[in-house]
Each structure stands twice: as structure tokens, then as C-alpha cells.
Amino acid sequence: MKKNMIIPLFLFIAVYILSFLIKDTISVDLANKNQAPSLSHLYGTDWLGRDMLLRTLKGIQLSITLGMVTALLSTSLGLLLSILATVNSYMDKMVSWLIDLFLSLPHLVTFILISFVLGGGFKGVVIGLMLTHWPAITRVLRAELLQLQTMPYVQISKQLGKGFWWRARYHFLPHLFPQLMVGFTLIFPHAILHEASITFLGFGLSAEQPAIGIILSESMQYLSSGMWWLAFFPGLTLLMMMLLFQRFTNAFKHHLERDRSYEHYTNG
Amino acid sequence: MAVAIIKKLLRLVILLFAVSLLTFLLVSMSPVDPIRAYIGTDMLLVSPEQREQIEAYWGLDQPLFTQYVQWISSILSGDFGTSLIHRVPVTEVIADRFFSSILLIALAWLMSGMLGVMLGSVAAMKKGSWIDRVIRGYCYLLLSTPGFWLGLLLLMVFSVWLGIFPTGLSAPIGMTTGDITLFDRLYHAILPALTLSIIGVANVCLHTREKLIDVLKTPYILQARANGYEGIYLFRRHGLRNMMLPAISVHFASFGELFGGAIIAEQVFSYPGLGQAVVDAGLQGDIPLFLAIVLISAVFVFVGNWIADILYLVLDPRLRKRGNKS
Secondary structure, three states: OHHHHHHHHHHHHHHHHHHHOOOOOOOOOHHHOOOOOOOOOOOOEOOOOOEHHHHHHHHHHHHHHHHHHHHHHHHHHHHHHHHHHOOOHHHHHHHHHHHHHHHOOOHHHHHHHHHHHHOOHHHHHHHHHHHHHHHHHHHHHHHHHHHHHOOHHHHHHHHOOOOHHHHHHHHHHHHHHHHHHHHHHHHHHHHHHHHHHHHHHOOOOOOOOOOHHHHHHHHHHHHHHOOOHHHHHHHHHHHHHHHHHHHHHHHHHHHHOHHHOOHHHHHO | OHHHHHHHHHHHHHHHHHHHHHHHHHHHHOOOOHHHHHHHHHHHHOOHHHHHHHHHHHOOOOOHHHHHHHHHHHHHOOOOOEOOOOOOEHHHHHHHHHHHHHHHHHHHHHHHHHHHHHHHHHHHHOOOOHHHHHHHHHHHHHHOOOHHHHHHHHHHHHHHHOOOOOOOOOOOOOOOHHHOOHHHHHHHHHHHHHHHHHHHHHHHHHHHHHHHHHHHOOHHHHHHHHOOOOHHHHHHHHHHHHHHHHHHHHHHHOHHHHHHHHHHHHHHOOOOOHHHHHHHHHHHOOHHHHHHHHHHHHHHHHHHHHHHHHHHHHHOHHHHHHHHHO
16 A cells, blocks of 8 residues: 555656756757657757757656646645635635636636736746636535534534634644645646646747747647657656656545545455 | 526626626736737837827727726627737637537547446446456546647657648648538548547546446345346446436536647647637737637536536436425
């Protein structure tokens, strides 16, 4: 059980740390441009002779950083809004309405809208991702909180004169912690994939940034000339990283839902 | 029933109103200068006085609230304004692309729905076996796949290497509108639709599997098994109907994801649909077109969710009875 969780996470973090060892500027080597994958350039080189493996790793690094920041931000936003929803029924209605409003547009359209308003770039992507990913987790947390509020010990605590924020801190937060962790691990890969697609569409990070979306949208111009490695390997690497993280998420969820883990033995 | 429909329509109107207000406010805060977007590179030739005249002509010197009221009232009278990049009324641009997008989305939706339900059922019936593992692994693999990358791969394999499918657009080059047959349209829509449906399968499949496993745990299945039913017969007689409804509903409720996927697929395959239009409009600051497509996508998602709700009522007699009581 533990091994399932630790190994993917370890590999994932290892790649992330590895990418920091690469210099920020990847040398241009025009003598070796447009090379197919070989032992010296595992992922081949692009039209400026830059090594694609290094570029891909840099892109992955940027994606992970972005994903982490936005997952953290949108989980916090979800937590804040769901706690606000428990203040009174008026606030609850407001929050539910906001959730409905944000879910009424396709994610990507909202995202394009926000990037459009903020003019793209790092800030635009982070805010866009944060604002498109909070509704799902807020819903879960809100439902959980509604249930928690009716618990006898919370009611007693209220009667004893404990304030709202005291209850939020000591009664709600410990219970929400597993949900928050799961929410974070679910949002994280989602945010990365969305960042890559929005960058690919041209609304996200600017063309100088070493993002996977940029690499792939550049590669589109070279597809018909048969330079398949420009698109294939960066995408595959992103996919592998996502799979690693997903393995971790699944094992982690399983670990947290211990009351359901007997299923493993009865039906396995 | 009539009351329910009116209530629902009222909700749609309120939603659209809120969406329009929100997007309008957001867009008016954006750094994009509509006049610059309209005039383009000739901006240098426009003197400040002329600029002021254009602003006055467009009503940009009015307060924001007046602008919004003007915009919404002209939309209500059916005038969505003129697209800045295409230089024709927005309604024309959208009508032109709507068909292409719907064709693409419908194809993808049907394919992923059928394949997803099938795979999910097989996985659930054989829960724990290697088939289940393979199907589940495949679904998780798809969930981690960036859609545009998959599109690029398909494009590379089928269009560039094998040359079976065209590399883009929704009709052959050099043909007038009259000569394009439905077959041409379908032929060009297959590859983007395939991309979209391959990604869409994962969601339906995992949901179907989950639902069918729940169904298989019920006492009546136990009874049926005790009576000697098994395999495909058990599935057809007892599993399928009980699992079908949630699966279809989930699929209808996934219209939002589908629209998002269509944006990406259309971009990869340069397929001229609504998705490509919204990307172009966003990149080049074509605000009227952009706002119109945002509203359309909201209607689209709303209709998907609505159909999902209605399906429950129509197909499940238990819910219908409960609905009447309350």
C-alpha cells in the first residue's frame, strides 16, 4: 500500500528536482539542427539545434510549479468560500449561485475569457486556473460542512459560546483536511493539462517561456516536414508525468478512505 | 410539466443575464483597445480627433452601464453586432460555423458514448479480471493525455504519414459552397471527432463501470444469480437498464467538457467551427464575436444539463411520481 504511494511520488519529485539542474538558457547549436533522436540527443533537436530533452524538462518544471501554485490557490479559495457558505443561509445561497454560474460555462471558455481580460502571461494563467478550478472542490467541501454543522458536538460547542472562527478552526478544519488533500491532488494534474492547452491555443504563457504548450504549438509548423519527434516526446513526457502523479493520487485516496479499503480484500 | 419548463426557461434567462453582465464587465476591464482591434495596423494614420469621433459613434464615451444596456437591448432584438475580424454580422459568422461544430460534437458525443458504455459494462461485469485492469488503465491513461497532443499524433499518423484523412478545414480546398456534399463534411470531421471522442470515452467508461458495479451489488442481482442467470444474459435482463440512465445523464452533463475539447480539436485540425472562432476572436480582440460565443456556450451547457434532468424524469417512473408529489 505504502509502496504504491511513495514510488510514483518519489519519481515525480525526482524529475522536478532534476530539471532545476539544467541551465536556464539552452544553448543554440545551428550545426546540429533538426536532428532526429539519437544517443547524444535522446529527444532530437529543434530548428535552432536546441536539445529537446532539456527543453521538455524545463517545460515540465514550469508546468509543475504552475500546477502547484494554482492547485494550492484554488483549494484555499474553495475552503474559504465553503466556510463562508456556512455562516448563514444568505451566504450559502450566494456561494451556491456563484458555483452554478462558474459551472455554467465550459472551463476552457471561462479560462480564455479570464486570460483575455488579464492579457495572458503567468499572472493570467494562474488567476484563470484558480478561478476555473475552485467550484468542484467547493461543492464537496460545502456538502461536508453542512453535514458537520448538524453534528452534536459542533452544536454543543456553539451553545458553549465558542465563536464561528473557533469552530471553523478546531472542528471543521481537521475534518476537511483529507478532502482538501484529495482535492489538491485532483486539481493539480488538471491544472497542468489546462495550462498546456491554453498555452497551446495562444492565450497562456508567452512564446519565450519554455512551456510544453509552446513547444507543441511550435512543433505544429514542422509536422508536415516529418519532424515527428518535436511533438511526440514532449507530449509523451508530460503524459508520463501525469500518469505518475495519478498513480500517487489513486493510492493516496485509497489510503485516506480506509473505511472503504476492505473492498480490496473481499473483491480482489 | 408546463410550469416546470417555464421555471427552467426563467432560470436560463437569469443565467444568461448574469453571464452576459459578468463577461461584459470583465471584457470592458481588459487591456484590449476595441478601436485598435478594429483598425489594426492603420492605427498610426488615425488622429486623436478621429479617434474621438469613432468612440462617440460606437458609444464608447458613454458610461459603462449605458453601454451594457445598449448592448443587451440590441442582442434582445437579434442584433449581435458586427464581427471585427470577419467584417460581417456576428450572427452570420456563427450560423456558418455552428453547423460544423455541431456535426463534430455530435459525432464525437455518439462515438464516445457508445464506446464508453460498452467498455465500462465489460469492465464492471469482469471486475477484478485482467480485462477490467486493461480498460481501467486505458481510461486513466486517457485522463492524463493532453487532448491537443493526441490530436497532433493522429494528424501526424493519419494525415501526414498515411495520407488517409485531410490535414484540416471542413471541406476540400477550391470548392464553392454549393459543391460541398455532406460526405465531404463528414470526411473532414472524422479525425477531429475521433480525437474528441477518444478523450471523452474515459469519463463515460469510468462512470458506467462505477454504476454497474453498484447495480451488481443489489439484492435483485443476487437473486438473479441464484436463479442461474449469468454473463451477458444477466447484464441484458437486469444490469443494462438500471445502469443506462445514470450513464446517459453523465454523458449529457459533459457538454461543457465537450465544448472545451472541441475548441482544442478545432484548433489542431484548423477546423472552422465555433471553437476556432472563439480562439481567433480572443486573440485578435474581436469582442462582439467573443461575447456572442460565450453566451452560446452557456446555452449549450445549460441545455445539456437540462436534457440530463429531463431524462431522469422521463425514463425513471419512480422519480416522476416523487416529482409530482412535491
